[in-house]
Amino acid sequence: MASYHVVPLERLVEQLEKMPGIGHKSAQRLAYYILNLKAEELKALTSTLEEAHEKIHYCSVCCNLTDQELCPVCASETRDRSVICVVEDPRDVFALERVNEYNGLYHVLHGTISPLSGVGPDDLCISELIKRLSDPNLKEIIMATNPTIEGEATAMYLSRLIKPMGIRVTRLAYGIPVGGDLEYADEVTLTRAMEGRREI
């Protein structure tokens, strides 16, 4: 390799490698894709990047991503304003909306409390959530953080903060994933599934 250096190509691969889930090989593949784009296709790609980056920001109420002042859920007149579902990430909102089951509001924390990674409560959108608790319509907060150590800790932290205000705090059910196989379920999940069993 000593003899072969094309600086702009190396710089391109370097930039692409920084992206999550993109290793060196994938970055090379993407680089060749980009080099083979027509001039107008490249323009479309870079201007979409710039436009999205410029226009998208946090919703002033729920901290989800939006290009408006309020996100579509917060702006909607048909959503149930008595429930807020607290999630870690905007992608979780997309996942829940896809189900078409939930009609309440959301709150996006943009992460979890994780002392090991140096993420404390102040680094998350928690103060924005606290502000919303004074709404007299609000009856329930559903903790829908991920079932990981950090997700659990964050749910616990928030429920201790919110419960004293007389608002009901719930957590998503744990159990066997539908379509899953008992044989492959881990012990903690099985224990939780037993604990959470219901009359049929």
Add this chain to the structure above:
Amino acid sequence: MASYHVVPLERLVEQLEKMPGIGHKSAQRLAYYILNLKAEELKALTSTLEEAHEKIHYCSVCCNLTDQELCPVCASETRDRSVICVVEDPRDVFALERVNEYNGLYHVLHGTISPLSGVGPDDLCISELIKRLSDPNLKEIIMATNPTIEGEATAMYLSRLIKPMGIRVTRLAYGIPVGGDLEYADEVTLTRAMEGRREI
């Protein structure tokens, strides 16, 4: 999902999904990465894309990628000009250069003959290769196209074209990959490995 649409975000995910090896989930992940970049990081990314796209083109001799008139290999004074190694893709040149074994020249076809995908000889950098055959120093052409049906067909097509000119045409050896396991080698590879066996 009916209620949740953020147009610039959807457009961004759409653009990213067009890239090779990037599915919908990866595109979403990349989109959030891009939205979280600082303004100057985004500028660095887009300008690297634009710079690479603008500056990088084919070497006027071997069709490899370069930002100069000649690629580093063609411009080098220490390379053996009696051998040309014909490859499908610029990445193959990188792979061979990494080995530090080969000191000859390269020729990049930018694809293989593939009638099913509508790629004929005229769509590849074959005329550029033919031009190089009149060099009196040239003694050997090594066909290093991939061991696929298209790679083989392209190697055959080129060797029929070149052999009548009195230039030696060789093909990379087939066999068991070093560190591989006989048990997992396919039949064709095993047959080729037997055929290509050598005195030890």
